[in-house]
Amino acid sequence: MRNIIIVQCMSTGKNYVQDIIDRNCNPVVLEMNPFGDSEDALAYQEEVKAEYELIENDFDLIYEKDTYEETLEMVREFDPLIIVPGTEDGVILATRLANDLDLLCNPIENIDALTLKDEMQNRLAENGLRSIKGKVVRSVDEAIEYYDAEGLDGVVVKPVYSAASVGVRLCSNRHEMIEAVKEVFNLTGVYGNELNELVIQERINGQEYVVDTVSCNGIHRVTMIWKYNKIETAEGGNIYDYDETVNELGIGESELVEYAYDVADALGVKYGPVHGEYMVDENGPVLIEVNCRPHGGSLDRKFMDFISGQHETDSALDSYLNPEKFNLERMKGYHLFAQGVVKSFIVPKDLIAKSSPMNSIGVNLKSFFKTDLNPIESPKTFSKTQDLETDGGTVYLAHEDPNQLQRDIDFIRDLEKRAFQLVLSEELRDDVVIDDNEISKGIESLMNEIKAYGTSLLVTENVFDNLNVSQVSIDDLNEIKGTFDCVVINLNKSLSDMNADEIAKRFLDIFDKVKFGGLIFIPKTTYDFMPNSRLGAEALLKVLDFKIELPIHKLNRMVIASKR
Numbered sequence: 429m430r431n432i433i434i435v436q437c438m439s440t441g442k443n444y445v446q447d448i449i450d451r452n453c454n455p456v457v458l459e460m461n462p463f464g465d466s467e468d469a470l471a472y473q474e475e476v477k478a479e480y481e482l483i484e485n486d487f488d489l490i491y492e493k494d495t496y497e498e499t500l501e502m503v504r505e506f507d508p509l510i511i512v513p514g515t516e517d518g519v520i521l522a523t524r525l526a527n528d529l530d531l532l533c534n535p536i537e538n539i540d541a542l543t544l545k546d547e548m549q550n551r552l553a554e555n556g557l558r559s560i561k562g563k564v565v566r567s568v569d570e571a572i573e574y575y576d577a578e579g580l581d582g583v584v585v586k587p588v589y590s591a592a593s594v595g596v597r598l599c600s601n602r603h604e605m606i607e608a609v610k611e612v613f614n615l616t617g618v619y620g621n622e623l624n625e626l627v628i629q630e631r632i633n634g635q636e637y638v639v640d641t642v643s644c645n646g647i648h649r650v651t652m653i654w655k656y657n658k659i660e661t662a663e664g665g666n667i668y669d670y671d672e673t674v675n676e677l678g679i680g681e682s683e684l685v686e687y688a689y690d691v692a693d694a695l696g697v698k699y700g701p702v703h704g705e706y707m708v709d710e711n712g713p714v715l716i717e718v719n720c721r722p723h724g725g726s727l728d729r730k731f732m733d734f735i736s737g738q739h740e741t742d743s744a745l746d747s748y749l750n751p752e753k754f755n756l757e758r759m760k761g762y763h764l765f766a767q768g769v770v771k772s773f774i775v776p777k778d779l780i781a782k783s784s785p786m787n788s789i790g791v792n793l794k795s796f797f798k799t800d801l802n803p804i805e806s807p808k809t810f811s812k813t814q815d816l817e818t819d820g821g822t823v824y825l826a827h828e829d830p831n832q833l834q835r836d837i838d839f840i841r842d843l844e845k846r847a848f849q850l851v852l853s854e855e856l857r858d859d860v861v862i863d864d865n866e867i868s869k870g871i872e873s874l875m876n877e878i879k880a881y882g883t884s885l886l887v888t889e890n891v892f893d894n895l896n897v898s899q900v901s902i903d904d905l906n907e908i909k910g911t912f913d914c915v916v917i918n919l920n921k922s923l924s925d926m927n928a929d930e931i932a933k934r935f936l937d938i939f940d941k942v943k944f945g946g947l948i949f950i951p952k953t954t955y956d957f958m959p960n961s962r963l964g965a966e967a968l969l970k971v972l973d974f975k976i977e978l979p980i981h982k983l984n985r986m987v988i989a990s991k992r
Contacts, residue, residue, distance in 0.1 A: 429454045430509040431488075432745075435522035436460050438479045440722040441514030443729040443741040445485050451745065455487040456506055457514070458499075460521060468616040492521070500528055510748045512700060513721045519543055523720075532748050534720065538696035542720045545588050545627045548695060549715070555694035557687070558714045562629035564588060571609045571628050575602060582631035585609055587623050594815045595623060598631065598666050634709030636716070637681075638671070639688040640723050640740055641702045642754070644747040648692045649758035650685060651701075651740050652723070652732075653677075659774065667813050670771040670837060671725070673735060675764045675830075680708060687713040701744040725770050725822065731797050734826050735768040767830045771840055773801070773820035773851050775813045781852035782807050783927035785959060786823070789843075789850060792936065792971045793836045795827035801851075803929075810852060820852050839970060847967040849959035853928030862920055867953045868892070871918050874949060877983065881947060882913030887938050889922050902934055911943040917950050923957035931958060935968050942991045948974065952985035962987060 526533035597608035732739035801821030
């Protein structure tokens with residue numbers, strides 16, 4: 429059984445392990461040394477190790493040696509069939525090793541153009557392709573000098589070598605550029621590396637795309653096209669909102685694909701995957717940057733297969749090992765079976781989360797595939813989102829009906845903006861006052877008002893002896909087998925002892941007790957104890973496709989919804 433080596437196996441690159449096993453080969457992961465001994469570099473190394481725990485299959489693990497020569501000899505002993513990078517920071521080492529072992533790979537003389545943000549633009553310009561004007565600077569003074577000399581207006585500040593939008597800042601004027609350069613020089617890169625060089629680039633405004641390709645001996649084919657939807661922050665960050673697949677080419681998008689092929693040719697790409705990011709404006713497409721590794725975002729192979737019938741790492745292995753299949757797929761054209769979305773949760777402020785209700789809520793979306801949002805077992809700190817590394821987690825959606833997909837996207841974005849405690853909850857419900865007498869009067873009055881609607885269920889903490897309706901505690905809800913014309917929720921003190929995730933689960937169970945066409949009533953004395961209060965109650969109803977009804981006069985401070 430031949431060995432295939434994956435250098436730094438993370439994110440979507442983890443899919444290589446199963447793909448290699450499926451080809452009756454042995455996966456060997458080469459873990460790189462940290463990018464220095466800083467706290468951030470060591471923390472990144474721990475992230476790498478944590479990713480291995482997510483790989484379900486067995487693989488051999490080897491470690492980079494102190495010198496390149498020692499690493500080369502260690503790898504030579506494995507007699508690898510090919511060597512592939514599993515993530516961006518593995519590209520240089522994987523390419524160098526493959527070249528020195530005379531394996532199929534991209535030529536080492538092109539490595540700067542394939543990895544450095546400035547050099548790839550220079551290579552495009554040399555080949556007569558549209559490129560973005562920019563310069564590498566090593567100080568604030570150099571940045572100011574270049575900005576003034578070129579008469580620039582809007583610019584982008586970014587590290588020469590990085591990923592995940594870490595250190596990328598959008599600037600509208602000279603002052604913002606200066607402040608951004610000062611800030612980014614004081615950051616560390618995504619790998620914990622020091623940022624000693626930055627690129628100041630002319631800012632291009634337009635629609636951002638990703639064209640993912642794989643190449644076999646310099647012949648390229650598209651595996652997937654994505655459209656980015658990003659949000660510019662007040663601090664100049666350019667954060668991911670959601671990415672969506674392009675299922676059919678629109679006006680101008682075939683030109684984008686041809687340009688992506690030209691870029692790959694100009695940069696000297698011969699083998700493997702390219703994750704290319706492009707901007708399209710009134711002048712057509714232009715390269716932002718390429719990354720010669722699989723698409724990021726931890727895309728599950730089953731998620732990709734559902735959307736397109738293939739996934740990138742498997743297609744990349746074809747480019748090395750099965751040219752016949754590569755060419756067959758290339759000639760088939762571009763056909764997707766479902767539309768896919770990767771939605772990043774935008775954390776609105778620094779916070780300490782105690783639970784993640786979205787794990788319970790997301791599974792009820794019709795286009796739900798999975799969430800990448802780990803259950804929170806102890807309080808966890810989240811920073812305000814500034815880049816992909818500081819998002820609050822990810823939800824993956826896929827559906828054959830793009831309209832359903834859009835409805836689910838709109839719901840999640842609404843949840844983020846108006847009821848974020850249902851994504852990551854700080855458990856803020858300590859200032860609600862309980863008046864038992866007022867609650868009792870309100871519930872008795874409500875139950876009398878809704879008699880005419882038909883059968884009723886009261887989910888309550890306290891039994892009302894004078895009410896001739898079915899009553900049940902939230903803990904005994906499973907004993908109720910039927911459904912009702914009306915369900916009223918009277919919970920308050922008990923909610924104080926639950927975290928937001930548990931509240932979400934319990935309320936979604938309660939909603940199942942309503943007949944189609946039936947009504948649910950949530951009074952203020954209940955929704956005040958829910959995450960994000962009234963807005964949170966309405967969000968939970970909307971995730972199950974309930975219709976929020978008009979308020980009824982004299983039934984004030986009441987959420988009313990019907991099941992459809």
